Amino acid sequence: xxxxxxxxxxxxxxxxxxxxxxxxxxxxxxxxxxxxxxxxxxxxxxxxxxxxxxxxxxxxxxxxxxxxxxxxxxxxxxxxxxxxxxxxxxxxxxxxxxxxxxxxxxxxxxxxxxxxxxxxxxxxxxxxxxxxxxxxxxxxxxxxxxxxxxxxxxxxxxxxxxxxxxxxxxxxxxxxxxxxxxxxxxxxxxxxxxxxxxxxxxxxxxxxxxxxxxxxxxxxxxxxxxxxxxxxxxxxxxxxxxxxxxxxxxxxxxxxxxxxxxxxxxxxxxx
Amino acid sequence: xxxxxxxxxxxxxxxxxxxxxxxxxxxxxxxxxxxxxxxxxxxxxxxxxxxxxxxxxxxxxxxxxxxxxxxxxxxxxxxxxxxxxxxxxxxxxxxxxxxxxxxxxxxxxxxxxxxxxxxxxxxxxxxxxxxxxxxxxxxxxxxxxxxxxxxxxxxxxxxxxxxxxxxxxxxxxxxxxxxxxxxxxxxxxxxxxxxxxxxxxxxxxxxxxxxxxxxxxxxxxxxxxxxxxxxxxxxxxxxxxxxxxxxxxxxxxxxxxxxxxxxxxxxxxxxxxxxxxxxxxxxxxxxxxxxxxxxxxxxxxxxxxxxxxxxxxxxxxxxxxxxxxxxxxxxxxxxxxxxxxxxxxxxxxxxxxxxxxxxxxxxxxxxxxxxxxxxxxxxxxxxxxxxxxxxxxxxxxxxxxxxxxxxxxxxxxxxxxxxxxxxxxxxxxxxxxxxxxxxxxxxxx
Numbered sequence: 001x002x003x004x005x006x007x008x009x010x011x012x013x014x015x016x017x018x019x020x021x022x023x024x025x026x027x028x029x030x031x032x033x034x035x036x037x038x039x040x041x042x043x044x045x046x047x048x049x050x051x052x053x054x055x056x057x058x059x060x061x062x063x064x065x066x067x068x069x070x071x072x073x074x075x076x077x078x079x080x081x082x083x084x085x086x087x088x089x090x091x092x093x094x095x096x097x098x099x100x101x102x103x104x105x106x107x108x109x110x111x112x113x114x115x116x117x118x119x120x121x122x123x124x125x126x127x128x129x130x131x132x133x134x135x136x137x138x139x140x141x142x143x144x145x146x147x148x149x150x151x152x153x154x155x156x157x158x159x160x161x162x163x164x165x166x167x168x169x170x171x172x173x174x175x176x177x178x179x180x181x182x183x184x185x186x187x188x189x190x191x192x193x194x195x196x197x198x199x200x201x202x203x204x205x206x207x208x209x210x211x212x213x214x215x216x217x218x219x220x221x222x223x224x225x226x227x228x229x230x231x232x233x234x235x236x237x238x239x240x241x242x243x244x245x246x247x248x249x250x251x252x253x254x255x256x257x258x259x260x261x262x263x264x265x266x267x268x269x270x271x
Numbered sequence: 272x273x274x275x276x277x278x279x280x281x282x283x284x285x286x287x288x289x290x291x292x293x294x295x296x297x298x299x300x301x302x303x304x305x306x307x308x309x310x311x312x313x314x315x316x317x318x319x320x321x322x323x324x325x326x327x328x329x330x331x332x333x334x335x336x337x338x339x340x341x342x343x344x345x346x347x348x349x350x351x352x353x354x355x356x357x358x359x360x361x362x363x364x365x366x367x368x369x370x371x372x373x374x375x376x377x378x379x380x381x382x383x384x385x386x387x388x389x390x391x392x393x394x395x396x397x398x399x400x401x402x403x404x405x406x407x408x409x410x411x412x413x414x415x416x417x418x419x420x421x422x423x424x425x426x427x428x429x430x431x432x433x434x435x436x437x438x439x440x441x442x443x444x445x446x447x448x449x450x451x452x453x454x455x456x457x458x459x460x461x462x463x464x465x466x467x468x469x470x471x472x473x474x475x476x477x478x479x480x481x482x483x484x485x486x487x488x489x490x491x492x493x494x495x496x497x498x499x500x501x502x503x504x505x506x507x508x509x510x511x512x513x514x515x516x517x518x519x520x521x522x523x524x525x526x527x528x529x530x531x532x533x534x535x536x537x538x539x540x541x542x543x544x545x546x547x548x549x550x551x552x553x554x555x556x557x558x559x560x561x562x563x564x565x566x567x568x569x570x571x572x573x574x575x576x577x578x579x580x581x582x583x584x585x586x587x588x589x590x591x592x593x594x595x596x597x598x599x600x601x602x603x604x605x606x607x608x609x610x611x612x613x614x615x616x617x618x619x620x621x622x623x624x625x626x627x628x629x630x631x632x633x634x635x636x637x638x639x640x641x642x643x644x645x646x647x648x649x650x651x652x653x654x655x656x657x658x659x660x661x662x663x664x665x666x667x668x669x670x671x672x673x674x675x676x677x678x679x680x681x682x683x684x685x686x687x688x689x690x691x692x693x694x695x696x697x698x699x700x701x702x703x704x705x706x707x708x709x710x711x712x713x714x715x716x
Contacts, residue, residue, distance in 0.1 A: 013525055037528040044526075045323035062528065149277055156290045156342070159325035162352050162530035163537055164333035165341030166325075167287070169277075171351040174498030174529040259325055 003054075003086050008065035010082055012036070012054040015047020024115065025088055026270065028055035029079065029106075031097030031121070032192030033144070033176040035062035038096065040161050041259045042266055051092075051270070056082070058099075060183050068186045072098075072199040076105035083110070092116035092270055096255065097224060098196050101126060104232075108205035117209065118269055120216040120262065121252050123228035124202030128193045136190040143189055144176045153220035153251030160256045168256045206235040212242035214269040216254055216262055223252040244269065280347065280463065285561050288342030302554045303335045321519065322526070322538075332541050336550035340557050344483070344493050347462040347560075348475055351498035352533050354541065355491065355553055359458060359478025360386055361546035362492035366454055366474055368544065369536040370508060371422040373399025378416040378423075380407040380437060381671040382430025384478075385661035387456065388668065391425075406671060407435045408599060413442055417449050422507060424453045428460040428467055429600075429608075431646070432620040432656055432680040433591055433673030436600035436607060443471030450505040458482070459646070463567045464614040465607060468497035474532065481647025485559035485566050489552045494536065498529035511535055517543075566649065569685050570617035571610070576688040577681070577695065581621050586699050591673065592619040617683040618646045620656070622675055629702040630655060630677050636701035639686060639694040651684035651691055 001019070002009040013036040026046055028039040036043070036055035047053040059078050060068030069075035079102060083091060092115050095103030100122035107114035128136075135143035152169050160166040180188055206213075213236055217226040226247060236243035246265040250257035278286070289300045308327040310316035318324045327333050341353040356362040367377070379391055381404040391402040405412035407426055417424075424446040426437040439455060446453040452473035457465065461482045467475045477483055479491040502511040503524045511531040514520035518538050523531035541547050559566075575594065582590045593604035593615040601612055608614030623630050634642050640653040644660055654660060656674050669675070683691065 016519060016521060035528055037526070040526055041323065041325060044321070045318060048318070048321060048323055145277070149275065154290070155278065155283070155286050155346070156288050156339075159327065159333070159338065161325070162527055162533050163322070163325055164327060164335070164338035165345070165354060165533070165537075166352040166530070167342050167345035167350060170345055170349060171498060171529060174351050177499070178501070178528055263324065 003082055008059070010056055010059055010066065011063035012056045013040070013043060015044040015053040015055070017047040017053070019052050023050055023052045024090065024092065025052040025054060026092040026094060026116075027079070027083070028053070029093065029095040029099035029103050030055075030058065030061075031099045032196070033147075033179045033189050034096070034099075035175065035179055037161065037175065038255055039094075042255060042263050045263055046266070046270070054086070060186060061188060062179050062182045068183060068188055068191055069195065070191055071195050072101045072105050073201065075102040075195070076109055079106045080109055083113075089113065090115050092118070094118040094120065094266065095122075096120045097122070097252065098126070098192050101196065101199050101202065104202060104205045107211060108208040111208070111210050114209070114211045116214070116270055117211050118214040118216065118266055119229070119232070120254050121218060121221060121224045122215060122232065123224035124199075124232045126196040126199060126224065126228075128197045133190070133193055133197060136193050137187065140180055140187060140189045141177070144173060144180070147176065147223070148173045150222045151252035153218065153253070153257055157257045158259070160259055166256070168253055172253060172256070202232055203235045206232050206241070207239040209236070209241055212244070212269070214265065215243070215245045216265050217245065217247045218251045218254050218258070219247050219249050220251045281564050283343070283346045284563050287346035288339035300336060300339050300554060300557055303550050305334075306330050322521070330550065331545055331547045332537060334550045334553070337548050337553040340548070340553040340560075341493065343557065343560060344462070344477070345495050348457075348495045349466050349468050349497070350475070350495035351529055353493050353495040354533060354536050355479075355493045355548035357492065357546040357548055358490050359456070359476065359480060359492035360390060362476040362478070362494040363387055363390060363456065365536055365540045365544065365546065366476060366494050367395065367400065367423065369532060369540050370452075370510065371400060372510075374420060375400050375422045376418050376420045377402040377425055378413060378421055379404050380426030380430060380435070381405060381668065382407050382433055382435040382673060383427055384431045384456070384458075385656070385664060387427075388661075389663055404668070404671065407437050410438070410441055410445070413445050417445070417451075421449065421451055423451055426455060428455050428457040428465050429615050430673070431459060432618060432678070434593055434598070434600060434604075434615050434619050435673065436593060436603040436615065438603055439467050439470040439472050439607065443473070446473075447471075450507050452500045459616045459618050460608065460614070461563060461567060463564050464609045464616060468495070468499070470607065473497050473500040479556045480645070482567065482570075483560055483563065484556040485563070485647060485649055486555075487645055487648035487650060489555040491548050491552045491556050493548075496530065496532050500532075502531050515539070566685060570683060571613050573685070573688045573691060574617040574619070574683045575613055577683050577691055578619070580692045580695065584699060586624055586703055587621055588624045589622040590619070591621060591678075618680065620674070620678045620680045622677045623679060623699075623702060625677075625702065625706050627676065629705045630679060632705035633698045633702040634679065636698035637694055638697070639690060640681065646680075646682035648682060649685045651686055652682040654680050656680050
């Protein structure tokens, strides 16, 4: 479905179901150079099990119109406005990588409107290594190759988003290329990485949350290793939040290298 | 396998898609000879059927052993995933049937395996799909043949048996300019000698019966999606970009931005047409793939020696391998194939001077080369295409495919090259002697 904003549309995958106002809503927010399709298994499942699903393409990405946000805060403003435009009183938020920072910042702004926050492959701070940041500007396709090498944890992923026979590494690379090509005005890779690198409000956002938080870390994640979530987890504990941590046995492609474990963690959390 | 670089070809040939079996510790890929897989609950069953969860249900749709083969070939080709099929022909049919229906049109290279030519020219026409054949090197003809209802451009990476090398970068540009994908049959080149997806192709398929399995023991095929073609932007593929009533009105391009083709090919094509690969066959193909590069190097080394021998033999009028500087694809092969023209592979044709009787005598005198209808075996093979693999083709179509009445096709195997040359030498001698016995009425037909 498309959510109409003043002047443009944002695309949201609904898991094959129409919106039901009687049901709670969960919003999925993807990471850099990705789109809604990274969530297809988890979002389609939840859509058929009692949830309205909005797996969005961030503004300026893939099917969504609008301007790609240059900061986590700007992206959170966009999501906030989108939820208002859609008339959603309360939502659960799920984000991956860059999308986890956007979800965190959005949840902090929504306060009681946010019912749950699931952060997958999160880190704070989320610095981007200088060679990767430079490559994202000078040679985005080289940077895409680097991302996918660092994100992969296995050469033998279980059946994944496109079913058995999916080569997750190739699928992720192809998606990154497609999303990069979807915006001819903005280098989405460099803009997203810069936003991650510059974000410094994570601890404050965590302190401002009012909802429970789930971290889903990849045990073999080289992009955002589990230890890089510690600052957020400690802040959550210190500020009295209900924080839980789940670790899946893969890398940064949690949703596609560990689709079942990621789904089970989300199911438990969203009950 | 976390790391700092992409694994290389041989590592992927051995490891892509499979690690030690978590259930038993088996290091080799287990053969899952099970039609069906137990559901954890009714809810689990329903979610598998509705594509909310990924897993195996029934081996016509997917199977754990077959999935290893699919992941492995996708990794080697640089694709996003693959679907294994009962044969190479089934892979071609699945590709076509997923993308189009009656009223559609294909533009194809004329330099094709005879079976592919049959499917396109005769069988698909019966179902309302027309094909226009063009010489692979005639770039203007490719462009001119495209119609408003054209849905696919198709050719072989290295044409069988003339070894016309497909100019994939150029043909793919033409395809994309017209909003259609390029499908390449890469059977003869294998991913070791050429990666069509990296050159601009959108879909690649193999007869895995040939070099991938490599031992003449199994029939199988596979189609790989590069994930690069934008089906929605093209506007020509409602099969992928509009609700499909046959699967809960699923819109495949929404479900997967890059994998819509694979989703529909599996969920409709394997489900309804049913040309799936047996897990046992998948396992045999995997065994072959583990040594693909080693075998291909030996195939090429032997071929270079055999080509040099034949080119120097007085009874041979033509050797149709791009290693020959006068081969029409010599320059293109140098550019597009691993190692240059030698990378055009080990299946090629040559012409014997003289009569059909001499040609028959030659084939029957061979002792190491086996006279049969296959290529890409570890054992050397020989056949007379005009009377066998391509016999349903008209003279005109044969000429377009570069096949004459005296053309003989070799598939050079892994034996000692000196023994292969001795075998050819002896058979050519027999053919020479046959000329002495040939009466005028038997000559040059």
